[in-house]
Amino acid sequence: MKAIVTGAAGGIGKATALRLAADGFSVLVADIHAERAAATAAEIRANGGLAESRGIDLTDRAALLALADEAGPVDALVNNAGIFDVRAFADLTADDFRRMAEVNVIPLFELTRAVAARAPRGARIVNLASRAYLGASHYAHYVASKAAVVGLTRAMALELAGKGILVNAVAPGVIDTDMLKARSDTDRGALAAQQPLGILGRAEDVADAIAYLASPRLAFVTGQVLIVDGGRTLGGFIG
Numbered sequence: 001m002k003a004i005v006t007g008a009a010g011g012i013g014k015a016t017a018l019r020l021a022a023d024g025f026s027v028l029v030a031d032i033h034a035e036r037a038a039a040t041a042a043e044i045r046a047n048g049g050l051a052e053s054r055g056i057d058l059t060d061r062a063a064l065l066a067l068a069d070e071a072g073p074v075d076a077l078v079n080n081a082g083i084f085d086v087r088a089f090a091d092l093t094a095d096d097f098r099r100m101a102e103v104n105v106i107p108l109f110e111l112t113r114a115v116a117a118r119a120p121r122g123a124r125i126v127n128l129a130s131r132a133y134l135g136a137s138h139y140a141h142y143v144a145s146k147a148a149v150v151g152l153t154r155a156m157a158l159e160l161a162g163k164g165i166l167v168n169a170v171a172p173g174v175i176d177t178d179m180l181k182a183r184s185d186t187d188r189g190a191l192a193a194q195q196p197l198g199i200l201g202r203a204e205d206v207a208d209a210i211a212y213l214a215s216p217r218l219a220f221v222t223g224q225v226l227i228v229d230g231g232r233t234l235g236g237f238i239g
């Protein structure tokens with residue numbers, strides 16, 4: 001079994017690459033940070049798993065298509081690479097929106113299309129959305145990019161169903177990764193206190209959900225969004 005995990009130099013992507021390798025996948029680790037991607041692959045191999053890495057800027061369409069070509073048929077693709085940025089709505093520019101779409105949406109669409117063209121029946125695609133797709137303040141451009149990921153997931157699930165390809169998304173809440181550093185206005189303790197469970201999520205918590213949706217046992221679940229947020233979207237709590 002072969003998997004591609006994008007953005008796997010650190011955070012959720014790295015935890016996912018380690019988890020999929022432990023589940024028996026040969027993992028292609030792809031990230032703009034070539035050295036850190038190589039370190040993820042080396043860690044997998046040190047654990048007895050199979051992995052290779054590629055340094056790639058996924059906004060480079062030619063490089064992305066070459067990656068899909070080189071990988072050939074894959075059983076699971078995890079579209080995890082993404083960026084985050086905090087900016088008040090009043091200060092947002094069209095360029096801010098374009099940049100979010102260029103990194104968080106377009107490569108996901110292009111890579112899924114290229115991989116799906118070569119994928120065997122039963123292949124699984126897992127896209128990283130965010131619980132923020134439901135709405136959040138001070139990063140409307142990120143919210144919009146993740147709402148696009150959810151829309152694409154649902155549309156691609158329908159269009160790829162005929163080829164037997166399953167397409168799902170995971171929508172994490174607040175997860176303790178490097179991405180959290182962009183939220184320097186809020187300290188981690190205060191963020192944790194806002195969560196019903198009173199804790200932040202770990203990259204491994206998200207990797208578990210991704211591993212389920214990437215598993216060869218998945219057969220009858222497609223077009224779904226699995227929210228992994230410690231109950232944050234439930235509402236009805238004080239804090």
Ligand SMILES: NC(=O)c1ccc[n+]([C@@H]2O[C@H](COP(=O)([O-])OP(=O)(O)OC[C@H]3O[C@@H](n4cnc5c(N)ncnc54)[C@H](O)[C@@H]3O)[C@@H](O)[C@H]2O)c1
Nearest residue numbers: 007009011012032057058081082128130172174175177179
């Ligand atoms: N951390 C959270 O709280 C959280 C919450 C909801 C959703 N997410 C989503 O989960 C995914 C992973 O986030 P994370 O928290 O692990 O963040 P992270 O910043 O640790 O990881 C993102 C990875 O994507 C890579 N990347 C960025 N742009 C790239 C490009 N152009 N080409 C190739 N690689 C690129 C980065 O180098 C990095 O390794 C993202 O899609 C993010 O939006 C994270």
